[in-house]
Amino acid sequence: MQKQAILLGSDAIANGVKLCRPAVISAYPITPQTHIIETLSEMVDRGELESQYIKVESEMSAIAAVLGSVSAGSRSFTASSSQGLAMMHEVLHWFAGARLPLVLVNANRALGAPWNIWSDQSDSFSQRDTGWLQIYCETSQEALDTIIIAYKASEQLMLPIMVMIDGFILSHTMERLLIPDQQLVDDYLPAYQAPYRLDPDDPLTFGAAAQPDLFYELKKTFSETMSEAPTVLKNCEADFRQAFARAYSPVMRCPEGDEKSDTAIICCGAMTGTARVAVADLNKRGLSTDLLKIRLLRPFPKDELCAVCRDKKRIIVLNRACSYGVGGTLSQEVRAALYHLEQRPLVNDVMISLGGKEVFPETIAAVIENREELSSVDCNWLK
Amino acid sequence: MTELKYVKAIKDGDFRGLPISRASTAVNMTGSWKFFRPHLVSKNSPCREACPLQIPIAAYLGRLAEGKPSAALALLREFNPMPAVTGRVCPNFCQNACNRMEFDEAVSVGELERYLGDLGLEQAPDPVTVNRTEKIAIIGAGPAGLSAATFLARRGFKITLFEQAPAAGGLLRYAIPAYRLPRAILNREIDNLLKSYQIDLKCECRIGPDETSQLATEYSRIIWAPGLQSSRLPAAWPRLPLIKGALEVLSAISRGADINGQRFLVVGGGNAALDTARSLRRLGKEVEIIYRRTLAEMPAYAAEIKQALAEGLVIHTEEVIENVKPLTTGLQLFIHKSRKINEQIGAGEFLRTATADCLIAAIGQESDLRFNEHNNFITAGDFAHGAASVAEALASGRRAAETVLQQLGILPVPENITPDLKSKSRIEYKQLQLDYYAKKPAVKMAELDSLSRKENFSEIHQTLSSEQMQIEIERCFHCGSCTACGICWFFCPDVAIALDREESDLESRVLFDYDHCKGCGQCAAICPRGVIEMEEDN
Numbered sequence: 028m029q030k031q032a033i034l035l036g037s038d039a040i041a042n043g044v045k046l047c048r049p050a051v052i053s054a055y056p057i058t059p060q061t062h063i064i065e066t067l068s069e070m071v072d073r074g075e076l077e078s079q080y081i082k083v084e085s086e087m088s089a090i091a092a093v094l095g096s097v098s099a100g101s102r103s104f105t106a107s108s109s110q111g112l113a114m115m116h117e118v119l120h121w122f123a124g125a126r127l128p129l130v131l132v133n134a135n136r137a138l139g140a141p142w143n144i145w146s147d148q149s150d151s152f153s154q155r156d157t158g159w160l161q162i163y164c165e166t167s168q169e170a171l172d173t174i175i176i177a178y179k180a181s182e183q184l185m186l187p188i189m190v191m192i193d194g195f196i197l198s199h200t201m202e203r204l205l206i207p208d209q210q211l212v213d214d215y216l217p218a219y220q221a222p223y224r225l226d227p228d229d230p231l232t233f234g235a236a237a238q239p240d241l242f243y244e245l246k247k248t249f250s251e252t253m254s255e256a257p258t259v260l261k262n263c264e265a266d267f268r269q270a271f272a273r274a275y276s277p278v279m280r281c282p283e284g285d286e287k288s289d290t291a292i293i294c295c296g297a298m299t300g301t302a303r304v305a306v307a308d309l310n311k312r313g314l315s316t317d318l319l320k321i322r323l324l325r326p327f328p329k330d331e332l333c334a335v336c337r338d339k340k341r342i343i344v345l346n347r348a349c350s351y352g353v354g355g356t357l358s359q360e361v362r363a364a365l366y367h368l369e370q371r372p373l374v375n376d377v378m379i380s381l382g383g384k385e386v387f388p389e390t391i392a393a394v395i396e397n398r399e400e401l402s403s404v405d406c407n408w409l410k
Numbered sequence: 411m412t413e414l415k416y417v418k419a420i421k422d423g424d425f426r427g428l429p430i431s432r433a434s435t436a437v438n439m440t441g442s443w444k445f446f447r448p449h450l451v452s453k454n455s456p457c458r459e460a461c462p463l464q465i466p467i468a469a470y471l472g473r474l475a476e477g478k479p480s481a482a483l484a485l486l487r488e489f490n491p492m493p494a495v496t497g498r499v500c501p502n503f504c505q506n507a508c509n510r511m512e513f514d515e516a517v518s519v520g521e522l523e524r525y526l527g528d529l530g531l532e533q534a535p536d537p538v539t540v541n542r543t544e545k546i547a548i549i550g551a552g553p554a555g556l557s558a559a560t561f562l563a564r565r566g567f568k569i570t571l572f573e574q575a576p577a578a579g580g581l582l583r584y585a586i587p588a589y590r591l592p593r594a595i596l597n598r599e600i601d602n603l604l605k606s607y608q609i610d611l612k613c614e615c616r617i618g619p620d621e622t623s624q625l626a627t628e629y630s631r632i633i634w635a636p637g638l639q640s641s642r643l644p645a646a647w648p649r650l651p652l653i654k655g656a657l658e659v660l661s662a663i664s665r666g667a668d669i670n671g672q673r674f675l676v677v678g679g680g681n682a683a684l685d686t687a688r689s690l691r692r693l694g695k696e697v698e699i700i701y702r703r704t705l706a707e708m709p710a711y712a713a714e715i716k717q718a719l720a721e722g723l724v725i726h727t728e729e730v731i732e733n734v735k736p737l738t739t740g741l742q743l744f745i746h747k748s749r750k751i752n753e754q755i756g757a758g759e760f761l762r763t764a765t766a767d768c769l770i771a772a773i774g775q776e777s778d779l780r781f782n783e784h785n786n787f788i789t790a791g792d793f794a795h796g797a798a799s800v801a802e803a804l805a806s807g808r809r810a811a812e813t814v815l816q817q818l819g820i821l822p823v824p825e826n827i828t829p830d831l832k833s834k835s836r837i838e839y840k841q842l843q844l845d846y847y848a849k850k851p852a853v854k855m856a857e858l859d860s861l862s863r864k865e866n867f868s869e870i871h872q873t874l875s876s877e878q879m880q881i882e883i884e885r886c887f888h889c890g891s892c893t894a895c896g897i898c899w900f901f902c903p904d905v906a907i908a909l910d911r912e913e914s915d916l917e918s919r920v921l922f923d924y925d926h927c928k929g930c931g932q933c934a935a936i937c938p939r940g941v942i943e944m945e946e947d948n
Contacts, residue, residue, distance in 0.1 A: 248427035
């Protein structure tokens, strides 16, 4: 049984977190993430969620607090956004390197200067080398479900997972949701049994100094576990589908697209919803286009992407984050992955939005309509 | 399906490939990096410095906060032999110095002391046996005499305590009204002292200066604490039977004697005036007070003035009685406006005449005892320092005991029974780290309403319940006293702090592991009570 509800995206996420029964929550408020932790704090206050809610004075302390709680063997949760995530940066590296499982929700928002609170994926894209898994969600339902999947995958891999939603676009809009039954979630996601934890009766040293050769070996193992991550995640997604009848995968073809088309749009996050409308209309008008959604950014699912792009001639990547001096960050990832194809498609790098610049179906349609004018070398900024 | 080599290894508890080790980092003596080292330094709390008895308030309340009421009581008793009494009658000098006043309002130390004092009524102090051959005589079993007797008996002396009245207590029994200090409480407090210590109380035994040399043959030392028994009368007034002193009237009321007359005028603005007026009203008399200065200048305790006014007592201020004439029944009083001439108060314009059955002077006390110099002449209490608070009398008794101990060579001369406050610095409000406290008003104790109390001698204030005590004790900052709260332990990034909550030495409750402390100073910055200091590490 799954209960129906109409909730704000933030509340959908809070409900997803609650279903996972984290023993510790620590976070610092920042727009547009604040509602998530506010709702969680109210759940804890009302006694609906049995959890230690640790108030802190900064995001640095929030991530450090859960570093401690997870080290002690407790399933934990934190959330942040933009400058807050940037402030966590040092500990993000440490979290992954220490092989500690965690789910962090990031509400994507621009980084200043200039000051801007709207949707932009630069904050999490710029953390992609920290060793965390990164999953981008298109809808609030996907975010709710992904949190449950992510805890399972994270605890199997002993690696932290960052789950992204687009700030405001998802966090501050209401959506009809199916909320999984607690018992089903408990069956899917058993209580966290830490294979090692801080324990005075069985002392262990965590992340102490490693000599160069040992350090290299540890990082090699880390990288190898990361390469197993897509398989683990896919297994968790398959189990989730069995239990809750909703399917997710690292790369998802959208049914609105034309699978046979030699042109495909690639994007990630909530923009996919807008692209679905645009692509459905383009196909109706005879402008055949396929639509691919990247859900998993780290580790980058290159095999899965290559499989669906094998027969494409043109890939248009819609970016919401920029690596200045190179171009769209997502485009770089896509280009690198497709490099191994024998028949490499053309990749058009389009910077479609930053700092919450509105993307309408017409905006995307216009890009496709004028695709011949796009540079295949340089980043294409909108006129 | 891909073989999940590394994921499987973790599942099987195989830590290889993970940054986890069974090797200890304790060998890494990171403490060698430090330039500064933390250490515990207790400081004087302002409440302690303000207390005539120098009670380590922050420390004993710390024990109470830790849930160790017996330990708290024991520490309190080391300094104050009569906490159930002072918890009721002390004007709480401590509260007027409380650091918490700058935060919201002072901690109700008096109420907490009373809570422990009442607990102590059920737990007599541990008995002490005599191990000294010298005998000590103490004249006067008021607070000063009882205090001196207690502190000397604790050192193993046999004490003989002479009292002219039928029972011990002095002003506690024969002046302070029962609505402020119920006699059952006083009796219990005194009985406990007599039960635990070798004090031979000889009541109805008046000792005067003439007996001094006779006593000196039997006793090594004599402490004189006879108090001030007579009330002063204004020089301008005639000496008439219907003009009485406040002490005489209060004593009569305390003994349950009949008080003749119906209409009374009390002259004075101190506690004695209020005590007399309020006691007489409780006996159904009509009483008014005449005071020569303003209400704000009254030397009586503010709380007592507030209560008296709430009970409807009329206080005429800035008035003096310039003359008194006897009538066939009662007195005729000539009341003038008071007038200040060179800081002296005199009579100004005539206001009115009034009649009264009795006029009571409560303008000060004096002693009629006159002494010659004597070798072993030690004094204590009001007789020594003039009329003062009960706490000051108890402190004076303790000082007299110290003098005896010093004279007998038991205590080195500069030392006191209690530690010297001068060796420590005082902790100021600014030195506290108060992020751990929320603003919270002091617990208000239950009080009989003014209507139901003004016709009887029932005690006005009640003792805090254990729930109220718990709330109030959490308000105390324990300024300058380690409570082993553990905040430093929690924050130490090097796990270089251990706590010993059972350690009674407040400067040994936090143990620093200097082999691993890097001297970052977080513990010193975070300590709510300001007892961790950083010093240069050589």
